Amino acid sequence: MKRDRLVGLAIAMAALGIPGVAAAGWAPTIASGSAGAAPASLIGTQSAPSTSADPSTSLQVNLSWSPAALVPSGPNATSFEVLRYTVPTGGTATKICGSSVGPIAVTSCSDTTPAPSTYYYSVVPHFQRWIGTESLRTQATSVQSAPQLRISSVAANGGNKATFSGVGGANGATITVYVCTSSGGCSSTSQPLLASATTTVVNGAWTATTSQNVNTSGTTYYAQAYQTSPSAPSATSSTFGPFHCSGNGSNQTCTGP
Amino acid sequence: MATNGNSTRRFFGRRWANKAAVLASAAIAVILGSGVAYAYWTTTGSGAGAAAAGTASPLTIAAVSPAQALVPGGTSDVKLVITNPNKANVQVTALTLSNTGIAGYTDSTFSTSQSGCGTTGVTWASSGLKALGTPIVIAGNGGSYTLTLTGAASMDTTSDNGCQGATFKMPITGVTAQLTGATASTPTSGTQS
Numbered sequence: 001m002k003r004d005r006l007v008g009l010a011i012a013m014a015a016l017g018i019p020g021v022a023a024a025g026w027a028p029t030i031a032s033g034s035a036g037a038a039p040a041s042l043i044g045t046q047s048a049p050s051t052s053a054d055p056s057t058s059l060q061v062n063l064s065w066s067p068a069a070l071v072p073s074g075p076n077a078t079s080f081e082v083l084r085y086t087v088p089t090g091g092t093a094t095k096i097c098g099s100s101v102g103p104i105a106v107t108s109c110s111d112t113t114p115a116p117s118t119y120y121y122s123v124v125p126h127f128q129r130w131i132g133t134e135s136l137r138t139q140a141t142s143v144q145s146a147p148q149l150r151i152s153s154v155a156a157n158g159g160n161k162a163t164f165s166g167v168g169g170a171n172g173a174t175i176t177v178y179v180c181t182s183s184g185g186c187s188s189t190s191q192p193l194l195a196s197a198t199t200t201v202v203n204g205a206w207t208a209t210t211s212q213n214v215n216t217s218g219t220t221y222y223a224q225a226y227q228t229s230p231s232a233p234s235a236t237s238s239t240f241g242p243f244h245c246s247g248n249g250s251n252q253t254c255t256g257p
Numbered sequence: 258m259a260t261n262g263n264s265t266r267r268f269f270g271r272r273w274a275n276k277a278a279v280l281a282s283a284a285i286a287v288i289l290g291s292g293v294a295y296a297y298w299t300t301t302g303s304g305a306g307a308a309a310a311g312t313a314s315p316l317t318i319a320a321v322s323p324a325q326a327l328v329p330g331g332t333s334d335v336k337l338v339i340t341n342p343n344k345a346n347v348q349v350t351a352l353t354l355s356n357t358g359i360a361g362y363t364d365s366t367f368s369t370s371q372s373g374c375g376t377t378g379v380t381w382a383s384s385g386l387k388a389l390g391t392p393i394v395i396a397g398n399g400g401s402y403t404l405t406l407t408g409a410a411s412m413d414t415t416s417d418n419g420c421q422g423a424t425f426k427m428p429i430t431g432v433t434a435q436l437t438g439a440t441a442s443t444p445t446s447g448t449q450s
Contacts, residue, residue: 027435028313028347034429036337037320037365038379038410040327042421074328128329128414130421 041070043077043132046125051141060170060230061119061141063097064108068125068132077125077132079103084111085120088137093122112230116145147204151177151225151240156252162195162214162245166225166237169201174229177208179221185239186224194221198228214254217246313436314342316349316395318429322365323405327412327425332382334448335409335427339402341395345436349402350392353431354381354409361423373419381427382411388433390449396441403446 045068052062067076081103083093097109103126111121118140125132149168157163164177179195180186186193197208214221222241227234245254316339323336341347359379361371387406395402410427 028341028343028432029315029434030429030432031315031317034318034337035320035367036318036335036406036409036427036429037322038327038333038335038425038427039322039365040361040379040412040416040420040423040425070326070328072324072326074326074331129416129418130329131418 041072041074043125043127043130044068044071046077046123046132046135048135048138049082049121049123051121051138060172061111061114061121061143062108063111063121065123065135067107070127075127077127079105079126080107081124081126082109082111083122083124083134084114085122085137086117088120088140114143116143118142149175149225149227149235149237151223151237154223154240154243154245154254154256156215156245156247156254157209158250158252160213160215160248160252161210162197162221162223162254163207163209164197164223164225164240165205165207167205168237169204169206169225169227169235170230171201171204173201173227173235175199175201175206175208175225176228177210177223177225179210179212179214179223181220181222183222183239183241186222187226194219201227215245215247215252218244220244313347316341316347316432316434320365320367320424320426321403322424327379327410327416329378329412329414329416332408332411335381335406337404337406337429339393339395339404339432341397341400343436344397346394346397346400346439346441347434348392348394348437348439349389349432349434351386351388351433352429353433354384354387355428355430356380356384357430358428359425361420361425363423365424367424367426371419371423374417374423375419376415376417377420377423377425378413378416379420379425379427380411380413382409386431386433391447393447394437394439394442396445400441401445402442405446405448407448407450 047066049063049065063082069076081095082097084096085091085093096111098104120137120140122135122137124134147168149166151164151166153165155163162179169175177197178186178188178190178193180190180193182190195210195212195214197210199206199208220242221244222239224239225237241257243254243256245252247253319338321336321338323334325333327333339349359377361374361377363369363371393402393404410425
């Protein structure tokens with residue numbers, strides 16, 4: 001009889017889900033508004049860019065920076081706006097290095113367009129549509145005018161071509177000398193354009209030898225030099241000449257103004 | 258005969274009483290068992306509908322910020338604490354994860370909306386019924402379990418700039434659970450993918 005009672009009681013306990021009985025009980029739900037949490041990162045502090053060591057010798061300012069990291073954990077910012085100011089605080093920013101519509105996906109660039117002045121640079125980090133806080137600005141960076149571009153002399157190179165010597169232009173800039181017969185000056189569109197020579201400025205000076213022969217006896221030549229890269233700001237010499245070149249090979253001579 | 262007759266009545270009387278007790282217990286079990294079965298099979302529902310299945314108190318879920326954080330184009334963990342106010346232990350086998358109502362807040366209590374975060378870009382990496390790989394048993398009388406769902410939240414690249422640093426509310430609209438006599442899970446926290 002006791003066994004019968006125990007069986008019945010066990011069945012009832014099981015059905016009621018009383019602890020100690022491995023059976024399903026009432027099913028709890030959850031409170032409305034229940035939720036878990038997932039925090040978002042944010043773009044951390046962006047350091048100011050560093051500028052080229054000696055910008056005073058060039059019209060170009062080289063900038064580089066380390067990308068800000070997303071915190072508390074995450075990748076680095078992937079694109080950047082680079083801003084230029086003429087004052088250390090406040091003022092109006094000019095966006096440089098890249099298009100005006102979007103940031104650039106690199107961590108260095110060159111500002112090739114500043115007029116001689118003192119500038120301050122900063123960087124704004126981006127990650128997808130997220131925009132970080134603008135970095136502090138750099139210390140004052142001076143940009144000075146490049147020395148006046150000037151053709152100093154012309155000489156025969158002993159191979160029927162003319163070699164020009166000159167000064168000025170930005171260090172590293174490309175200089176192109178055009179040779180024509182016009183006392184008013186020469187350019188890439190001069191008619192006739194007799195010859196041209198291309199070279200690079202090193203320590204403020206340069207020499208350039210024409211690709212074409214410049215040795216026609218009786219011809220009165222003129223020349224003019226241009227800084228062709230970077231093209232801004234422009235640098236152009238005054239017209240050099242008149243000068244004359246004649247003779248062949250080792251007998252070639254050039255006499256300048 | 259009289260003695261035999263009394264003995265017979267006493268005998269049949271005790272047997273009837275015992276039988277009656279057994280039958281009564283069984284009947285109660287059948288009646289309540291049907292309720293239990295109803296409750297068990299309707300637990301995946303959410304809100305009031307599921308509450309009608311029985312008298313168990315709802316589990317509460319509190320949000321906790323995990324160590325990881327979302328970035329556009331990435332995933333992160335979702336962390337929550339489930340508390341069981343019932344006297345009995347509760348076994349949880351699944352959660353229902355909803356993408357409706359995901360929003361950014363300035364804090365993990367979801368009291369202040371994050372401004373500028375209209376497009377969160379955030380969803381559950383896999384919404385709907387999320388079966389737990391290992392069911393968890395939460396102790397009764399206020400016991401709790403801290404559950405971390407790894408890689409459960411996803412953020413796409415449309416996330417607004419204003420969403421930086423926000424805490425996103427990741428709605429959980431249902432739970433598959435039942436009262437149980439099983440021993441509570443230890444430790445009282447765990448990670449599941």
